[in-house]
Amino acid sequence: MMLETDFETDTDITRARAPLEAFKDFIEFAPAGAKAVYWRGTYLANYSVAEFARKLQATGLCELVQRRITQGRKTEFEYVAIKRRAA
Known part of the structure; x- marks a missing residue:
């Protein structure tokens, strides 16, 4: 599953159906300096992503x-x- 983004803005992994897979794709395909939001909230609750x-x-x-x-x-x-x- 390749990320569908142009990396001009932050990649929002939080909206992905499979956030861990989206995070792996981000690390594989994004250029150096690209940013990915992998959680939003008062604390980081998704242990596998963290x-x-x-x-x-x-x-x-x-x-x-x-x-x-x-x-x-x-x-x-x-x-x-x-x-x-x-990567």
């Missing part, structure tokens, strides 16, 4: 960052992977 993201960071394939999104009194985070090098 574990995969940590493994990618440990091997140097991506950097993991968070964005704070505040709407009124509600605060959530976007968990973002930034691809660093070829």
Whole structure:
């Protein structure tokens, strides 16, 4: 399953039916510097996606960052992977 994106904007993995497979496609096909949002919420609840993201960071394939999104009194985070090098 290849991602359908032009990588001009962040890839939104959270909307994929199979987020782990979409994350794997992102790492395989995205150019260095591309960003993928792999979770949104107050905390990272999808353990399999979180574990995969940590493994990618440990091997140097991506950097993991968070964005704070505040709407009124509600605060959530976007968990973002930034691809660093070829898989």
